[in-house]
Amino acid sequence: MSDERSLSYMMAFNEAVRQSMRADETIFCAGEDIGAFGGVFGTYGGLQKEFGARRVVDTPISEQAIVGLGVGSAVTGLRPIVDLMFMDFICVAMDQIVNQAAKLKYMFGGKATLPLTITTAGGAGLSAAAQHSQSLEAILCHIPGLKVVYPSNPYDMKGLMVSCIRDDNPTVMVKHKRLLGISGPVPEDLYTVPLGQANMLRPGKDVTVVAWGRMANESMVAAEILAGEGIDCEVIDPRTLQPFDTATVVESARKTNRVIVVHEAVRFGGLGAEIASQVQEEAFDFLDAPVARIGAPFSPVPFSPALEKHYVPDAKSIASGIRGVLGRKSPGR
Amino acid sequence: MSDERSLSYMMAFNEAVRQSMRADETIFCAGEDIGAFGGVFGTYGGLQKEFGARRVVDTPISEQAIVGLGVGSAVTGLRPIVDLMFMDFICVAMDQIVNQAAKLKYMFGGKATLPLTITTAGGAGLSAAAQHSQSLEAILCHIPGLKVVYPSNPYDMKGLMVSCIRDDNPTVMVKHKRLLGISGPVPEDLYTVPLGQANMLRPGKDVTVVAWGRMANESMVAAEILAGEGIDCEVIDPRTLQPFDTATVVESARKTNRVIVVHEAVRFGGLGAEIASQVQEEAFDFLDAPVARIGAPFSPVPFSPALEKHYVPDAKSIASGIRGVLGRKSPGR
Amino acid sequence: MEPNPDVLRDLHRRMVRIRLFEEAAGKLAEAAKLPGFLHLYVGEEAVAAGVCVNLTDADSITSTHRGHGHLVAKGGQFRPMMAELMAKSTGYCNGKGGSMHISSLELGMLGANGIVGAGSPIAVGAAFTHKYRDDGNVAVAFFGDGATNIGAFHEAANMACALKLPIVFACENNEYGEFTRRDHTMAITDIVDRAQGYGMPGVIVDGMDAVAVYEAAAEAIAFARAGKGPTLIEAKTYRFYNHHGVQNLGLKYRPDSEVEVWKQRDPIFTFEAQLEDMGVLTVDRREALWAELRADIADAITFAEDSPYPEQDQILEDVYTRMEVAR
Amino acid sequence: MEPNPDVLRDLHRRMVRIRLFEEAAGKLAEAAKLPGFLHLYVGEEAVAAGVCVNLTDADSITSTHRGHGHLVAKGGQFRPMMAELMAKSTGYCNGKGGSMHISSLELGMLGANGIVGAGSPIAVGAAFTHKYRDDGNVAVAFFGDGATNIGAFHEAANMACALKLPIVFACENNEYGEFTRRDHTMAITDIVDRAQGYGMPGVIVDGMDAVAVYEAAAEAIAFARAGKGPTLIEAKTYRFYNHHGVQNLGLKYRPDSEVEVWKQRDPIFTFEAQLEDMGVLTVDRREALWAELRADIADAITFAEDSPYPEQDQILEDVYTRMEVAR
Numbered sequence A, B: 001m002s003d004e005r006s007l008s009y010m011m012a013f014n015e016a017v018r019q020s021m022r023a024d025e026t027i028f029c030a031g032e033d034i035g036a037f038g039g040v041f042g043t044y045g046g047l048q049k050e051f052g053a054r055r056v057v058d059t060p061i062s063e064q065a066i067v068g069l070g071v072g073s074a075v076t077g078l079r080p081i082v083d084l085m086f087m088d089f090i091c092v093a094m095d096q097i098v099n100q101a102a103k104l105k106y107m108f109g110g111k112a113t114l115p116l117t118i119t120t121a122g123g124a125g126l127s128a129a130a131q132h133s134q135s136l137e138a139i140l141c142h143i144p145g146l147k148v149v150y151p152s153n154p155y156d157m158k159g160l161m162v163s164c165i166r167d168d169n170p171t172v173m174v175k176h177k178r179l180l181g182i183s184g185p186v187p188e189d190l191y192t193v194p195l196g197q198a199n200m201l202r203p204g205k206d207v208t209v210v211a212w213g214r215m216a217n218e219s220m221v222a223a224e225i226l227a228g229e230g231i232d233c234e235v236i237d238p239r240t241l242q243p244f245d246t247a248t249v250v251e252s253a254r255k256t257n258r259v260i261v262v263h264e265a266v267r268f269g270g271l272g273a274e275i276a277s278q279v280q281e282e283a284f285d286f287l288d289a290p291v292a293r294i295g296a297p298f299s300p301v302p303f304s305p306a307l308e309k310h311y312v313p314d315a316k317s318i319a320s321g322i323r324g325v326l327g328r329k330s331p332g333r
Numbered sequence C, D: 001m002e003p004n005p006d007v008l009r010d011l012h013r014r015m016v017r018i019r020l021f022e023e024a025a026g027k028l029a030e031a032a033k034l035p036g037f038l039h040l041y042v043g044e045e046a047v048a049a050g051v052c053v054n055l056t057d058a059d060s061i062t063s064t065h066r067g068h069g070h071l072v073a074k075g076g077q078f079r080p081m082m083a084e085l086m087a088k089s090t091g092y093c094n095g096k097g098g099s100m101h102i103s104s105l106e107l108g109m110l111g112a113n114g115i116v117g118a119g120s121p122i123a124v125g126a127a128f129t130h131k132y133r134d135d136g137n138v139a140v141a142f143f144g145d146g147a148t149n150i151g152a153f154h155e156a157a158n159m160a161c162a163l164k165l166p167i168v169f170a171c172e173n174n175e176y177g178e179f180t181r182r183d184h185t186m187a188i189t190d191i192v193d194r195a196q197g198y199g200m201p202g203v204i205v206d207g208m209d210a211v212a213v214y215e216a217a218a219e220a221i222a223f224a225r226a227g228k229g230p231t232l233i234e235a236k237t238y239r240f241y242n243h244h245g246v247q248n249l250g251l252k253y254r255p256d257s258e259v260e261v262w263k264q265r266d267p268i269f270t271f272e273a274q275l276e277d278m279g280v281l282t283v284d285r286r287e288a289l290w291a292e293l294r295a296d297i298a299d300a301i302t303f304a305e306d307s308p309y310p311e312q313d314q315i316l317e318d319v320y321t322r323m324e325v326a327r
């Protein structure tokens, strides 16, 4: 059965782009090193070979012009996929993303469509230090006009990427660097995972854990650990961060009465704050404890693995955070 | 008495810079049109005349290089003040702000000081449309390494600006465009308002209102309106948004049991989310209602005054938001 | 590429349309009838007209904060333009964009832009589409002298050359960026000196002379249409009014004498004199044209004034293109 | 400005120090002893050495992702460098920066930088300080060919010229940006063609020839110290190893033959042959030098290996400079 075929997160991305490009001549890709070389993470591997340099374009190191290329070609009728190698580099192109791509339709009174997909790689865990490890999704989610997805597994990767490409709005697809190699079942056909729909990774009754990207997987490990302690976690992966599927999270909160949000970004001002705020707004009377948040400490990402391993939340720290929400102590703390 | 001298918000800024420059030869200013012309908002008026073109520098339209000029001169021993005319333009310079200024000290293992002040003008209300009206403070506050201030009155403006200049870290001073002309008492001497200390604008017992910049003033008007209805608001202006004075807000929350945060930025992902999250974390058992948030709807800032006036929160919408927190209906709703 | 009489009259008409629109907008602004910022194009008409006479609606242009002139030159209609400036729902952008974001995609005008330099990368994208589709169309990026100091311009220029796109970079060098003289912000005399650093031809043209602009643009556009890549055109020009609004209310930043010298070279009046000498335009015809267009302006103002403002519930419209849920 | 024998020996020593450091780092990386990314400078030693021989600790430089060579050339010590690469608390950045952010402010080395092009605006700031203080010092911005396509470089170059700052822009043109050939990303042959667009002199130099680099840099630096403004130097060079790491493990992007041709021009070995011909360096002295420096490297590795990692509680240190509460 095709559904049982296993593919890596990276190749799921690649297949989403490849199959979409086969189906739609208006799609092209552009970015640094994505053509002949296939991208520094290999995510664009082989696409130029199949589609040629006309449709898979190596660009200069010019992030502003790369996004501008996307904006201008999208508004004139193409369906561009442009790559910003590392999520940190969105800062270099921020004007084109925030002031142009996100606002153009609105400023034009709605008389424009911008079917643009921006792809990038986020997250820490490679000792890549402060400028190559950030999780900046909260910034993007604060900007009206953008959509943001952050898949945690190969199945969602393919389906979300296809949805991003087909979406008539500027979308940002964040790949987590540390997930590129993980494998999982990915159907061969061209399917979509709809934007804006959370995924219930694990039903449970004691506490709701909201987490995306690599943190979704770490949270699942934490849930396993806690299952052994008799704690039944419900783990929700929002998958799309903007628009955010509040309904699913609130419904869960009303059931479990306890919620914790986990993300890799620094805690202060992270997306966890928005989610926590919404949950207490909409499920106030159901909450038995404050909505908790786990995120990185308030510092840039340190280079040394000796520090980075404590910096990034992991199954262990998530488990102890969840115990905290339940008013339990972690062993040895 | 000098304390009773009245000065505009704009001139309070100007005086802070002027007096600081007189006292410290390492301070200089750079930005577009700030020299001969005194800045498009007049905030740098007359400084080049007093200090010469060596210390008050007209730059090319090059926001990245303007901030870079600040970073490089700060790390080599000067105390630069660099201006990004409109807050929206921080996006143009985002890499230098987020990846360079904010992180340099950390990446260098602490062996650097960066006494850099970035000044800019935020906020809507001038029909300046989507690219000249944004309130992007939440983005800056999410970045470890930066400090962010947003004064609501001339007294705080002068004192906070002096503190920013003297601070050995990169600080961002946001002036609200619509407050430039407001006047209030400003001492003539060189004083500071410490960074990280909220200001209790109005003590009250029924509900805590947290608001900054122009929203602090609108909230005060709302408080007056509500006083007539027997509602006693405590209004807190955090003044510094990063580091945020959580203690003052939480203390107030524990007293009033009801909190609402008001900001001009879009609600989703705004700083209100962080504040609401912190309050429910630290005052959970004291809250009689969810922490509420007022912010702009999730769209770019519309040009038409007919739309903008509904887009930006004002005393009226704040008052009805506060009534909501207290479980009361607004008249005619 | 000597322009024929039809082209000359077309150039003239476009310039007069710009002038009248801008003068009217200026008056309305002084009467506090236009909200927001207003950057007038008066004095620079020959540039937009000279370039756009060479374009069709299928060609793309990007513009600047000083964008009305470009839109008029590209065929913009007075009614929706005036309505947009007045923030009405009948404007080109339904009142959501205003002067600084005025646009008309049907006319290939991809928007005025409030961020200096940000239009050029977008023009690169439009040029990419034209090349990708092989549709024979081109993109033109308009921008000021000051904008050439910003990174986005540089990246756009380089990328366009690297990808050999059908694009023309049209620089309106009016010697100032806001209130600061150009020679304070760059150490070169001619913007066109930047062309060689990207590997494209660069040409200087008298921006007060519509025919000179027309000829240079015709050549550059033909070059682009022929697949030979970008050109940088530097048009030396001048704005007659203040950076924004009409009169300068702040500190003086330009000597009156300088303004006067440039006004002597008014691109419309000098051109009209030439056209009359050449017998292409009679006094009667000229007067009739101005009268006709003045009436159009009056009509547009009435239209705009009579138009409704957008309604509050439109705030949340147009942020996203709504997608069918199942697809 | 013919270099005297002392300068020649200094150039040589700096180059050998870079080579040995980089070869050692490459070996450690292959043995998985270095976390993170590693961009080796091998092949380009003549550029950093040729420039930095002209500088003192009071002069400032900014660097790139490929920054070890610059730091060594500026006087960087092996121990804290190696410790930094090994992520130890005794490193130049206490293990917080790593290869990509290695720095030493005492040596005027304002940091390797992970963002292509971002160093140049910072160098402009340093040059501003030098001019402001009138201290006679200069700033040098090192960057690659690929970096000249990014906006930040452009803004920095233009601003430096507009403000006439004491700065040298030193471009290491190694013909590739990561895995993409330069001619795919720009339509010009020589980076130096960009200089004229800013109004500064531009000079091309053989980046495999330390003396040539030295002479060009000496002139440009003297020009800057004399208050005459910036210069762009383009050094044609080549990296012998992969973009990052040592061997290319992915798709082949450079022909072996091309690499070979450049390796024939090894900047150290060709220089040593010259120095021996000139009698400036004897075989004995050369061998003694390599041996001495090899021992230094071995010592640095031991030092680094024996050093402790930073402790968890250091994560939240160094984010801010703590301020006295009352001041």
Ligand SMILES: Cc1ncc(C[n+]2csc(CCOP(=O)(O)OP(=O)(O)O)c2C)c(N)n1
Residues within 6 Å of the ligand: B032, B061, B063, B085, B089, B092, C065, C066, C114, C115, C116, C117, C143, C144, C145, C146, C147, C148, C172, C174, C176, C177, C178, C243
């Ligand atoms: C990125 C950015 N920086 C600064 C501004 C403020 N600003 C608006 S117009 C302008 C001057 C532009 O000069 P130029 O490009 O020469 O165009 P001109 O106004 O002369 O037509 C400036 C600095 C802006 N809108 N965007």
Ligand SMILES: Cc1ncc(C[n+]2csc(CCOP(=O)(O)OP(=O)(O)O)c2C)c(N)n1
Residues within 6 Å of the ligand: A032, A061, A063, A085, A089, A092, D065, D066, D114, D115, D116, D117, D143, D144, D145, D146, D147, D148, D172, D174, D176, D177, D178, D243
């Ligand atoms: C803004 C930005 N874009 C992309 C990258 C990824 N990147 C790292 S090095 C590099 C190539 C740089 O080329 P060049 O400037 O020629 O320097 P070289 O590596 O050849 O020394 C790229 C694209 C980056 N670090 N920063």
Ligand SMILES: [Mg+2]
Residues within 6 Å of the ligand: C144, C145, C146, C172, C173, C174, C175, C176, C177, C178
């Ligand atoms: Mg200009």
Ligand SMILES: [Mg+2]
Residues within 6 Å of the ligand: D144, D145, D146, D172, D173, D174, D175, D176, D177, D178
């Ligand atoms: Mg290179």
